[in-house]
Amino acid sequence: MQSNVVTLSDGGGGLKDVNWGVVNNGLDFLESSVQYLARSDNRSLKYAALHLFASMETLVKARLAREHWTLVVADSNVPTKAAFESGNFRSISLGQALQRLGSVADITVDGKDVERIKDVEKLRNRAAHFSLAGETPERVKVVVARGIDFTLRFIEKWLRPEAPIGEARLIDETLERVREAIGRIQVLVEERMKSLEAELASHLFVLDCPACRQGSLVLSSDQAARCLYCLYCPGGEVCAEEYSASILEISRYGHALEGVDWPIHSCLNCGVEAFVNHIYTAGQEEVGWACFACGYYVSTAEIEICFGCGSPMDVRGGGTSLCGDCAAAKFEKF
Numbered sequence: 001m002q003s004n005v006v007t008l009s010d011g012g013g014g015l016k017d018v019n020w021g022v023v024n025n026g027l028d029f030l031e032s033s034v035q036y037l038a039r040s041d042n043r044s045l046k047y048a049a050l051h052l053f054a055s056m057e058t059l060v061k062a063r064l065a066r067e068h069w070t071l072v073v074a075d076s077n078v079p080t081k082a083a084f085e086s087g088n089f090r091s092i093s094l095g096q097a098l099q100r101l102g103s104v105a106d107i108t109v110d111g112k113d114v115e116r117i118k119d120v121e122k123l124r125n126r127a128a129h130f131s132l133a134g135e136t137p138e139r140v141k142v143v144v145a146r147g148i149d150f151t152l153r154f155i156e157k158w159l160r161p162e163a164p165i166g167e168a169r170l171i172d173e174t175l176e177r178v179r180e181a182i183g184r185i186q187v188l189v190e191e192r193m194k195s196l197e198a199e200l201a202s203h204l205f206v207l208d209c210p211a212c213r214q215g216s217l218v219l220s221s222d223q224a225a226r227c228l229y230c231l232y233c234p235g236g237e238v239c240a241e242e243y244s245a246s247i248l249e250i251s252r253y254g255h256a257l258e259g260v261d262w263p264i265h266s267c268l269n270c271g272v273e274a275f276v277n278h279i280y281t282a283g284q285e286e287v288g289w290a291c292f293a294c295g296y297y298v299s300t301a302e303i304e305i306c307f308g309c310g311s312p313m314d315v316r317g318g319g320t321s322l323c324g325d326c327a328a329a330k331f332e333k334f
């Protein structure tokens with residue numbers, strides 16, 4: 001594909017050629033990611049994640065540069081056109097590029113896609129700096145497949161329209177090959193979910209998994225939460241925190257600033273800091289409080305928050321405004 005750069009070029013040199021080369025590169029990374037994804041060994045999955053991120057970054061910036069080339073430059077000192085054309089400048093991040101696309105071109109990426117991009121970015125950072133040890137191949141595959149899905153939609157909706165003719169032709173050819181390959185991968189994901197149907201149906205609670213985001217995280221009594229799809233099972237406390245960050249979108253450090261209550265408390269059954277409020281089933285129905293360490297569950301109506309310390313209290317035996325500890329402390333004062 002690289003050899004097409006010269007033959008399909010619009011000619012004339014200058015910025016058009018720069019963008020053309022960049023798009024060509026982005027599509028090449030995308031296709032490479034899909035090819036690596038089709039294999040299952042750890043090394044291939046690492047490159048699938050790295051190349052997908054490179055592809056997203058390149059294609060989103062190429063679209064931004066179509067608005068104006070200086071928009072992809074990070075420095076406040078804009079480089080000369082010659083420096084830009086030779087790639088000799090510092091470029092903005094993917095997140096900044098998406099933000100700028102929103103402001104200058106009215107191209108907005110919805111919340112679900114932002115999550116998908118962030119998941120790929122996290123995976124890419126781990127793959128680049130550490131390794132994917134600890135990640136299951138199932139999780140990497142589903143995160144990369146979703147990222148590819150976003151990239152395809154981005155190309156179709158925002159990059160393909162108004163692309164110069166040679167660029168449009170290359171986009172069409174690449175998309176055809178990539179769609180076929182990603183279709184096969186999506187079938188594998190669906191088949192795996194299907195094979196889990198009976199087992200998932202046997203669980204009272206099936207939640208969205210914070211690692212792979214499939215509706216396949218199960219809670220069963222006296223067991224830590226675990227994902228049947230990607231086999232994620234880091235222990236109750238870690239899983240609760242990840243669920244809060246990825247699914248409820250409440251972070252330990254940001255919740256106070258955002259004005260939301262921290263949803264994780266000590267479990268009324270096992271005492272572990274893994275008792276989570278606002279649990280949603282995979283069907284998006286709120287079901288109440290559940291412990292990610294021991295599987296204990298209580299509906300929202302059966303829990304009251306202690307007026308004194310903010311911990312949850314089981315009020316099935318009758319309503320009260322203070323928990324046992326706070327009531328005892330108050331009693332001691334008198």
Ligand SMILES: [Zn+2]
Nearest residue numbers: 209212227230
């Ligand atoms: Zn999972």
Ligand SMILES: [Zn+2]
Nearest residue numbers: 267270291294
């Ligand atoms: Zn518990």
Ligand SMILES: [Zn+2]
Nearest residue numbers: 306309323326
């Ligand atoms: Zn209390």
